[in-house]
Amino acid sequence: MIIQWSILNGRLASNSPPFDLWLADNKKNEDLIDNIVSRSEDNEYLLKKVIEQLKNTNKVLTNYMSKNNHQLRGLYQLVIKDNVNASVTVNRAKAYIKDNTTLDDLKILKQEFETTIESFEQLTITTSSSKFEKLSQQILATLALYEFLVSESTAA
Numbered sequence: 001m002i003i004q005w006s007i008l009n010g011r012l013a014s015n016s017p018p019f020d021l022w023l024a025d026n027k028k029n030e031d032l033i034d035n036i037v038s039r040s041e042d043n044e045y046l047l048k049k050v051i052e053q054l055k056n057t058n059k060v061l062t063n064y065m066s067k068n069n070h071q072l073r074g075l076y077q078l079v080i081k082d083n084v085n086a087s088v089t090v091n092r093a094k095a096y097i098k099d100n101t102t103l104d105d106l107k108i109l110k111q112e113f114e115t116t117i118e119s120f121e122q123l124t125i126t127t128s129s130s131k132f133e134k135l136s137q138q139i140l141a142t143l144a145l146y147e148f149l150v151s152e153s154t155a156a
Helices: 002-080 086-121 129-155
Strands: none
Touching (some): 002 086
């Protein structure tokens, strides 16, 4: 029995380095999985917050568009019923055209925000990198449109 024990002990000792390497690799993999899980939770939280902010922005945009639309209708009524001189009517008509164009641009921006929100809501851990890249490009395009419209409205 002692001889068998010592043979077994020798075999374990000789196989120990590969086993030790396997344990070390396994520990690295466990650490990596723990890291991914913690990042996944953080990413889910961030995704939720981004969607929330996009929805809030879209709501503000909708409210602004409603207010702008109401003012546009009032300006249109002034142009139609204008009893003042021609230059005032022309100025009001120009303002109407400008505001109407702005409202059309805002409608496009709102649609882009809605599409972006839908895309974010569809993101999962299994989303392909190509789909994620497409969403990134969509976001950049939406933000570029937003920046353009802001710069146009402040330039005017």
